[in-house]
Amino acid sequence: MALTLYVAAPTPLHRLHPVTKLGLLAAFVVAAFMVDRPLLLVPLAAVIAVLMVLARALPNVRRLRVMFLLVFFFTLVVWTFFYQSVLVPTYGGFLYGLSTAIRLDTFLATGILFLSTTRVEEVAYALGRLGLPYTMGFTLTLAFRLVPVFFDAALSVVQAQRCRGLEFGRGGVVARLRRFVPVIVPVLIGALRRADRMAMALELRGFNSGRPRTTYLRARAGAADVLAGTLAVATVATYVVLWAAGIGTLAAHP
Amino acid sequence: MTRATAGVASAVTVRDLGCTYAGATRPALDGLTCELPAGGLAVVMGATGAGKSTLARCLTRLVPCFLPADLRGEIRLLGQPIDGARVGALAGTIGMVFQDFEAQLFSTDVTQEIVFGLEHTGVAPDQIPERVTRALAAVGLAGFEGRDPTTLSGGEKQRLAIAGLLALRPPIMVLDEPTTDLDPTGRAEVFDVLGRLRAEGLSLVLIEHDTAAAAAADLLVLLRDGRIAASGAPARLLADVDACLAAGVRPPDVCRVFAMLGLVEPPLDVTAAAERLRARGLVPRVSDEPVSRPAAGSAIIEMRGLGHRYPDGRRALADVSLSIGRGEFIALVGPNGSGKTTLAKHLNGLLAPTEGRVTLEGRDVAGLPLETLAQRVGYVFQDPDHQLFAATVAEEVAFGPQNVGLPAAEVEARVAEALAAVELRERDADPFLLDKGARQRLAVAAILALRPDVLVLDEPTTGLDFREQERMLDLLDRLHAAGRTVIIITHTPWVIAEHARRVVLLKGGRIRYDGPLRPFFADEGLAAEAAFRPPEVTRLGRLLGCTPLSVAELVAWIGRGA
Amino acid sequence: MVVLTAICAALYAAILIPFKVVPLIPGITEFRPANAIPVVCSFLFGPAAAWGSALGNLIGDFFGGLGPGDLFGFLANLLYGLVPYAVWEAVTDAPPVPEGPLASLGLLLVMGVAAMLCATVVGWGLHLLGFHPFTVLGTVVLMNNLVVAVVLAPFLLAVLYPRVRRARLLYRDLLGPRRPLPRWRAALGATLVLVGTCTAFAAGELIAGGRWVAPWAAYETASRRLEVGLGLLPLLGLAIVGLALL
Structure with missing residues (x-):
């Protein structure tokens, strides 16, 4: 079962330097924060959509389409009713909700674009280049690698307990929650048994060997990175100008 | 020989090794002495708790560095004593593979998996690509570069774990039940890799439950309650059916057949065994093999x-x-x-x-x-x-x-x-x-x-x-x-x-x-499709013209003392 | 430590993912039985659980969308995994298992504070970004964390703690005994955590609901993001200072 969003495809976006990818992600996020007016967010969304197509990430959007819709409508409804108040619908809230909904979907799309083109090793590498200690980056990689292992274990445990008559979809919240005890305990104990072996296997591969560590993955920035960097800077600049000119902001609605 | 074992006579030397885990009352190992010549294959067998894994962990210094224990005696690898060494410092000397392959993989990319150990042992980056290519080729995973280990089969994962260690070029490898969690295809793949490593001159210590793997060993060690019950040439040890059973090891079918017929020095090969039996006129007499009919219940x-x-x-x-x-x-x-x-x-x-x-x-x-x-x-x-x-x-x-x-x-x-x-x-x-x-x-x-x-x-x-x-x-x-x-x-x-x-x-x-079973096992093609061979005794029987399902059955058909 | 952190993170993420399909607040939070993991692991694995739950939450989002809100998710979950063991250990030497009414009550209190601090940080951060109102998000996360902590965590601890202790995998076995803390420091720290958390949560509800403005954050923004953002900052600061003392 494919859990991760990473799309193994040889597209120019995949080949970008990890730091460039992280930079693009940050640029889009910053840009989306600069304006509130819903219409002004559309060009940004269009840029991201084009990159999505380039990165062959559209299947992921389809996979998470429910999420896009839910985020959109939920945000709209919540702000309409909870804008500076509790459970009182306001027009200002509606407008604000609309722009936030678009913004959140933009973030969602940006995140998917990033995850579709970036392996966790690259994330760890980029963060390392930006000053994160190696151990943190490695822990992230290791955890990421273990997720499918524990996920499969959890599925097995759920089935095994069903065979003993454990019915999950019945009863109130408390009763339902309590049924997770027979699921979580075996998964956790199994993980602990594995923890020991894993720590040993790490040392056997030279972790803590006492020798200085070398780094193999040394991504090199190329012309594409310059192009992507320019795109990032241009996007941010455009939106900062819009913001500075006061064009994109919504006034406070009392 | 491509590995650095030339000039050293002994790969592993263990002298009077004893080990008591912290907090344990009984020693896990007691007075072990054995020696594996360079380039040899030692197979270690015994029941659960006999001390097999403890021995493997002592050789790699996981005991006592990782699992606190009181250690006695001496271990030498390639003639050098290892007491006081850190586990990681021995990474280029001895590698160790466990049963649980999931616990030995740390990356989401096959290439990165091999690179991991190389980085941590300080191998220069310009040497890394060649090391990766060689290690993957050695385990038959060439062309898997860039794959996510999650998408690999069990056998492939275990071979990847082996490759990750091979890249560090250890002349000695210890394998603790490397195939227990694998299906027959995966097992065959791993044993195939081990065969190739041996041909390249690596010294191997293999812990196994299946005696079939022991037949080709230079040295078989039977452990029992932390002591060596017997050690020596596999053919000699496995022939002693009672000693095997006492150590909690299932003796090869051929050995059991020979023992029950009162014959000595059984060959470990089915064809040779069939010839010996035929030469002595010990051929089964069955006119009508009973068919195991499925129960006729509703x-x-x-x-x-x-x-x-x-x-x-x-x-x-x-x-x-x-x-x-x-x-x-x-x-x-x-x-x-x-x-x-x-x-x-x-x-x-x-x-x-x-x-x-x-x-x-x-x-x-x-x-x-x-x-x-x-x-x-x-x-x-x-x-x-x-x-x-x-x-x-x-x-x-x-x-x-x-x-x-x-x-x-x-x-x-x-x-x-x-x-x-x-x-x-x-x-x-x-x-x-x-x-x-x-x-x-x-x-x-x-x-x-x-x-x-x-x-x-x-x-x-x-x-x-x-x-x-x-x-x-x-x-x-x-x-x-x-x-x-x-x-x-x-x-x-x-x-x-x-x-x-x-x-x-x-x-x-x-x-x-x-x-029913007999027609299934009689058809070699069918068993091959199931990715396994019929039991040894059935194969022996087939060479003698019948399809026995158990040692007792074949022996009864041959007739004691016939 | 590395392995334990990774395992806590992976466990948390693995149990989070199936629930991505039934979101409480879409894209931000789900009904999460997994939220018992940081609390339980905190008592067992200490710092490894704190980092583990922060990373685990992040990884969970790797599987279903990443965004700027994850910065606060990271911080909130770090605290969620940090508060239980840090506060418990400062106050008592007893094992964190629900044996007897006093221990049970203490456990619930500590878990409640952790749950509230986590909810406050998430609600505060995402309101500051202008994504979701504190009144909704803070409340929902708190309810979810509290229910899970009360219903699941004590049972899990009762079964797991003795076993982890026997396997010598408790963080105290790995890190050695803690340095003794002066009584005043422990008391002050715990008090600050408690007071900071409760006041920050209350302030969040009041400011976001339009019923109060903190004198040090008297702005007027459309979504009240600065009012909430700056209004809660010093109160959250109290809780952090308290934690630093422990």
Whole structure:
């Protein structure tokens, strides 16, 4: 079962330097924060959509389409009713909700674009280049690698307990929650048994060997990175100008 | 020889090695002395708890660096003493592979997996690509660069783990049950790799349960209670059937046949054994082989035109029709990915068919409530640790009966009955602390407490030593004799031959064979499709013109002293 | 430590993912039985659990969408995994298992504070970004964390703690005994955590609901993001200072 969003495809976006990818992600996020007016967010969304197509990430959007819709409508409804108040619908809230909904979907799309083109090793590498200690980056990689292992274990445990008559979809919240005890305990104990072996296997591969560590993955920035960097800077600049000119902001609605 | 073992006579030297884990009262190892010549293969065998893994961990310094213990005696690798060394510092000298391949992989990319160890041992980046290519080629994974290990089969994962260590170029490798969790195809792949490494001059220490792997060794070491019960040439040690059994090791069928016929110095090769027997006129006389007819009980489960497609569109089962009679003992076999487990999970509604239907005594399984199903068809998962969670053995067994709403007195009666059936007396013990065999039996008890008519077990003997396997199989035989329908998924040929009455072979999601055992094993092609060879005694019998299912059967046919 | 952190993170993420399909607040939070993991692991594995739950939450989002809100998710989950063991250990030497009414009550209190601090940080951060109102998000996360902590955590601890202790995997076995803390420091720290958390949560509800403005954050923004953002900052600061003392 494919859990991760990473799309193994040889597209120019995949080949970008990890730091460039992280930079693009940050640029889009910053840009989306600069304006509130819903219409002004559309060009940004269009840029991201084009990159999505380039990165062959559209299947992921389809996979998470429910999420896009839910985020959109939920945000709209919540702000309409909870804008500076509790459970009182306001027009200002509606407008604000609309722009936030678009913004959140933009973030969602940006995140998917990033995850579709970036392996966790690259994330760890980029963060390392930006000053994160190696151990943190490695822990992230290791955890990421273990997720499918524990996920499969959890599925097995759920089935095994069903065979003993454990019915999950019945009863109130408390009763339902309590049924997770027979699921979580075996998964956790199994993980602990594995923890020991894993720590040993790490040392056997030279972790803590006492020798200085070398780094193999040394991504090199190329012309594409310059192009992507320019795109990032241009996007941010455009939106900062819009913001500075006061064009994109919504006034406070009392 | 391409590795750096030239000039050193001995790869591993162990002198008077003793080891007592911190907090333990009894030593795990006591007075071990042995020596493995450079480029040799040593196989270490013995029952669970005999000290096999402890020995492996001492060689790699995991004991005492990782698992605190009091160590005595001396270990030398390539002539150099290793006391005081850190585990990581020995990475280029000795590598170690475990049974649990998932715990040995740390990356989401095959190339990165190999790179990991190289980076940590300070290999210069410009040398890394060549090392990666070579290591992957050595384990037959060339072309896997860039793949996500999650998408690999078990055998491929284990070979990747081996490659990760090989890249560090250790002249010695220790392998602690590297194939226990693998299917026959994966096992063959790993043994193939080991053969190649040996040809390249690596010194190997292999811990194994299967004597077939020991035949080719330079040195066989039988451990028993932390001491060496016997060590020497495999042919000599394995011929001593009683000594093997005493050490908890299943002796090769050929050796047992020879021992029962009073012959000495059995060859470890089936063809040679057949020639020796024929030369002595010891040929079986059978005119009519008894056919193990499936029990003639009425059908309890029927599958008609069953098909299953996973949500991603892959077809797991196609057009499976199967009638399971009351009181049968069926072995469900087939290579990995053939649909065995998928099929079995349809028996009690864990999976719903996407085509066709499954009926239990004429009623559609899909319409039956979970409590009813759980009490009719029990399913024991391969890994007992996937279901044990309670604080005590008794609570564990009571869980099922409580779930289906039985009254307290009845629950208590069921617990006592189920624990008696599996011979577990420690009612208040913590399941977490039981050994693997006892946990496996506890998992069976937890299902038995629901008194199912049909019992499905997924690889019930995997990972157990020979004594525990026998104990589990005795239990299944008793349950079968008491009228239960037993269905096991297994890869172990002798388990099928000696216990099942009917074989269902799946291939590519379809039934390839369904019938009694003898015709199945007589057809070498069929067994090959199941990715295993018939049991050794059956192969020996085939060379002599019959199809025995057990050593006792062949010996009876030959006739004692004939 | 590395392995334990990774395992805590992976466990948390693996149990989070199946629940991505039933979101409480879409894209931000789900009904999460997995939220018992950081609390339980905290008592067992200490710092490894704190980092593990922060990373685990992040990884969970790797599987279903990443965004700027994850910065606060990271911080909130770090605190969620940090508060239980840090506060418990400062106050008592007793094992964190629900044996007897006093221990049970203490456990619930500590878990409640952790749950509230986590909810406050998430609600505060995402309101500051202008994504979701504190009144909704803070409340929902708190309810979810509290229910899970009360219903699941004590049972899990009762079964797991003795076993982890026997396997010598408790963080105290790995890190050695803690340095003794002066009583005043422990008391002050715990008090600050408690007071900071409760006042920050209350302020969040009041400011976001339009019923109060903190005198040090008297702005007027459309979504009240600065009012909430700056209004809660000093109160959250109290809780952080308290934690630093422990």
